[in-house]
Amino acid sequence: MPTLTSEPTPLSAAAFDRDDPRLRLVEQTLKRFQYRPDALIEVLHVAQETFGFLGDELLTHLAARLQLPESQVFGVATFYHAFVLRPPGKHRCIVCTGTACHVKGADVMVKALEEHFGIQAGQTSADGQLTLGTARCLGICSLAPLLMVDNRVLGHQSLDGIAARVAAALTDSDHSGESTP
Amino acid sequence: MTAEELLEKAEQLRQRQQATALRLLLCCSSPCLSCGAGAVKAALAAAAADCEPSIAIEVAATGCLGPCSRGPLLCLQRPGEADVVFERVTPDDARAIFAAALAGLLPDAQRLPADLPFLAGQTRIVLENCGRIDPENIEHALAAGGYAALARALSDFTPAQVCDQVLQSGLRGRGGGGYPTGLKWQLLHKARGDRKFVVANGDEGDPGAYMDRALMESDPHRIIEGMAIAGYATGASQGYVYVRGEYPLAARRIRKAIRDAERLGLLGMRILDSPFSFRIDLRLGAGAFVCGEETALMASIMGRRGQPVPRPPYPAERGLWGAPTVINNVETFGNIPPILRDGPERLAALGTGKSRGTKIFALCGDVVENGLIEVPMGTSLREVVYRIGGGLAGDVAFKAAQTGGPSGGCIPAEHLDISLDYETLRELGSIMGSGGLIIMGERTCMVDVARYFMEFCMDESCGKCSPCRAGTVQMYRLLDRICNGSARERDLKHLEQLCRLLPEASLCGLGLAAANPVLSTLSWFRDEYLEHIRAHRCPAGTCRMSELPPIMMADELLQRIAAGRLNGEAF
Numbered sequence: 001m002p003t004l005t006s007e008p009t010p011l012s013a014a015a016f017d018r019d020d021p022r023l024r025l026v027e028q029t030l031k032r033f034q035y036r037p038d039a040l041i042e043v044l045h046v047a048q049e050t051f052g053f054l055g056d057e058l059l060t061h062l063a064a065r066l067q068l069p070e071s072q073v074f075g076v077a078t079f080y081h082a083f084v085l086r087p088p089g090k091h092r093c094i095v096c097t098g099t100a101c102h103v104k105g106a107d108v109m110v111k112a113l114e115e116h117f118g119i120q121a122g123q124t125s126a127d128g129q130l131t132l133g134t135a136r137c138l139g140i141c142s143l144a145p146l147l148m149v150d151n152r153v154l155g156h157q158s159l160d161g162i163a164a165r166v167a168a169a170l171t172d173s174d175h176s177g178e179s180t181p
Numbered sequence: 182m183t184a185e186e187l188l189e190k191a192e193q194l195r196q197r198q199q200a201t202a203l204r205l206l207l208c209c210s211s212p213c214l215s216c217g218a219g220a221v222k223a224a225l226a227a228a229a230a231d232c233e234p235s236i237a238i239e240v241a242a243t244g245c246l247g248p249c250s251r252g253p254l255l256c257l258q259r260p261g262e263a264d265v266v267f268e269r270v271t272p273d274d275a276r277a278i279f280a281a282a283l284a285g286l287l288p289d290a291q292r293l294p295a296d297l298p299f300l301a302g303q304t305r306i307v308l309e310n311c312g313r314i315d316p317e318n319i320e321h322a323l324a325a326g327g328y329a330a331l332a333r334a335l336s337d338f339t340p341a342q343v344c345d346q347v348l349q350s351g352l353r354g355r356g357g358g359g360y361p362t363g364l365k366w367q368l369l370h371k372a373r374g375d376r377k378f379v380v381a382n383g384d385e386g387d388p389g390a391y392m393d394r395a396l397m398e399s400d401p402h403r404i405i406e407g408m409a410i411a412g413y414a415t416g417a418s419q420g421y422v423y424v425r426g427e428y429p430l431a432a433r434r435i436r437k438a439i440r441d442a443e444r445l446g447l448l449g450m451r452i453l454d455s456p457f458s459f460r461i462d463l464r465l466g467a468g469a470f471v472c473g474e475e476t477a478l479m480a481s482i483m484g485r486r487g488q489p490v491p492r493p494p495y496p497a498e499r500g501l502w503g504a505p506t507v508i509n510n511v512e513t514f515g516n517i518p519p520i521l522r523d524g525p526e527r528l529a530a531l532g533t534g535k536s537r538g539t540k541i542f543a544l545c546g547d548v549v550e551n552g553l554i555e556v557p558m559g560t561s562l563r564e565v566v567y568r569i570g571g572g573l574a575g576d577v578a579f580k581a582a583q584t585g586g587p588s589g590g591c592i593p594a595e596h597l598d599i600s601l602d603y604e605t606l607r608e609l610g611s612i613m614g615s616g617g618l619i620i621m622g623e624r625t626c627m628v629d630v631a632r633y634f635m636e637f638c639m640d641e642s643c644g645k646c647s648p649c650r651a652g653t654v655q656m657y658r659l660l661d662r663i664c665n666g667s668a669r670e671r672d673l674k675h676l677e678q679l680c681r682l683l684p685e686a687s688l689c690g691l692g693l694a695a696a697n698p699v700l701s702t703l704s705w706f707r708d709e710y711l712e713h714i715r716a717h718r719c720p721a722g723t724c725r726m727s728e729l730p731p732i733m734m735a736d737e738l739l740q741r742i743a744a745g746r747l748n749g750e751a752f
Contacts, residue, residue: 040484045426045465072485079486079643080467082426099389099583099619100545102633136470136637138427139391140212141543141619142249142551153215 022050053084089124089131098137100144116163182446183454184332194324201237204258209242210398213252224272228279244399246312250551266293299550302569307515308555311399319441322402330518335455343414350525351537356510357614359603368497369415372505377417380508383424386470387586390617392541397431401438407514412459420461470641474689475508488645489689533559536602547622549574559600577622585614587634588694590701610701626723627706632660634698649692652683666726
């Protein structure tokens with residue numbers, strides 16, 4: 001389960017505004033599900049895809065639209081790993097820690113990356129450039145051990161020099177303009 | 182569209198495919214896409230566009246061909262010839278293969294031998310169309326016989342007869358539980374109520390298992406067909422496919438398949454011009470392992486936190502929104518169309534004892550051939566590892582095979598000859614599970630494996646019942662202590678106590694089975710645990726053993742004090 005932090009979710013005023021054009025996409029989804037409360041998870045998926053993360057005000061807004069108690073919306077948003085409540089970094093690097101990857105040294109890879117970038121798995125660097133994460137299993141076990149940099153899968157990684165390769169891949173996606181939405 | 186029109190259309194499409202001079206089928210499922218299949222596809226499409234329009238050429242992006250570690254895989258089909266598969270194809274290779282094939286040649290380089298044990302050793306029934314059809318093109322599915330079983334069920338059988346057929350085939354739930362599917366359907370068929378639901382569980386959470394992903398990505402129409410047949414047999418008119426949130430490609434392909442099937446009248450109102458109506462909606466998971474448990478999954482479909490509730494009442498009595506519901510794994514639904522099409526005898530003839538039919542395994546870990554395999558139940562583990570899997574990679578000896586993910590256990594080398602079926606695996610303290618099969622060589626530490634799975638269960642525990650919520654944390658701490666060297670022998674006793682407590686007191690499958698990896702490794706590899714504790718060393722060389730147990734710490738302190746005194750240092 002995701003742990004709750006005591007600090008409030010940082011949410012700049014610019015990130016949420018009732019006339020935000022991005023809200024239209026969310027509104028369309030709400031309409032498609034006829035504002036039924038059981039569509040909550042689907043709506044949260046769309047909202048996160050559109051906004052990048054689920055801020056407090058966005059959750060409050062969705063609760064009102066679906067006529068659900070805020071506690072329930074917050075409860076669902078914090079229960080599922082896929083939902084993030086704080087802004088992610090510009091890029092993300094996700095190390096798969098499935099069983100096949102684990103027996104091939106995924107934990108060593110995570111430690112190396114944590115040391116190199118100076119952040120723990122699950123954290124975002126101070127400059128907002130990179131979110132380092134782990135995934136339970138990406139289901140691509142035949143390429144173990146593997147990691148994802150933005151939307152690119154790097155398979156069959158060796159443990160030596162992994163940090164340098166990830167840094168290079170990050171620069172690559174900087175140039176190609178690819179980044180996590 | 183009526184049933185006759187469907188069969189006619191399928192025949193036309195088949196003939197068109199057979200008349201195509203050259204068909205290039207490129208695997209575009211997640212592993213091959215990760216190896217660069219996208220660029221290969223673009224190269225092939227460009228090459229085909231440059232060709233003379235008079236030659237009938239088809240380039241298609243298909244689903245999984247199987248030997249995923251050799252990707253990207255390209256399959257070449259020509260009329261009257263056996264299919265040829267090429268491995269590790271780059272865009273340049275693809276262009277060369279294409280040019281050679283046009284000239285009527287067959288390049289030898291990168292060709293997979295037709296008798297490769299990995300392919301020849303399999304019996305593909307559920308996966309028969311995977312890698313042979315474009316999952317985003319319903320015409321391919323129709324040409325391969327898709328929806329013919331649904332047509333047959335609607336025209337030739339009553340709902341009760343469909344349940345009987347499934348029961349006769351001996352099909353059991355492929356998600357791990359192994360409950361007879363026919364019985365489950367009969368229960369729902371007999372349940373009273375206006376509203377009933379059919380749910381396909383595609384929330385494949387076990388780390389190291391990807392059969393469901395491959396099936397959903399490669400042949401989504403088969404799952405939809407299986408669900409529609411289930412709807413007919415049980416009297417349900419609404420189905421849900423619950424797809425794991427980490428599988429966006431699978432979700433996209435299933436969404437498209439549902440839309441395409443609706444357009445042809447194979448889903449929706451009055452299917453194939455019969456009075457039967459059935460619609461399917463997709464629900465995307467959001468990364469909670471516990472949602473694979475059926476009551477938690479239902480909570481998630483209803484938009485709530487995925488926390489389980491005690492059973493009974495079982496979903497067949499009270500499921501989604503209180504209405505009777507049947508939940509099957511997507512692989513189970515994949516088994517349904519062949520039963521209706523070929524009769525239940527075909528499935529019943531395969532397998533052993535009470536486990537009939539085939540099972541898909543995701544074979545990975547320290548084996549030469551990684552990938553997806555479908556073998557008859559009862560195939561021996563040795564056959565899977567050494568013949569199909571090609572033995573262990575990198576000169577290591579076989580140590581154990583892990584099945585069933587965090588709810589399963591390990592099978593040691595002395596039981597390599599066991600048959601892979603529900604009962605035998607259970608006797609050995611493991612489970613069939615969803616089908617992850619991870620082969621571990623001698624350099625894998627079994628205590629570390631147990632700790633890994635316990636960490637997984639600890640993180641994924643939903644927190645509703647305390648044996649699971651607190652028990653997994655305590656077990657993880659004990660295992661971590663053994664791995665870092667600070668454990669004492671009485672920790673092992675505590676660990677065993679918890680191993681007995683969790684299965685007795687937990688609410689749902691997650692907690693009930695969380696101790697299995699520990700129990701299993703303790704029974705087969707107890708020496709390794711003791712070596713960690715007594716000799717303070719990890720035989721496999723995985724654990725760092727950086728800490729000391731309290732008693733040894735005192736000893737060391739005394740030694741250091743003594744040494745300090747000898748050297749004249751102030752301590």
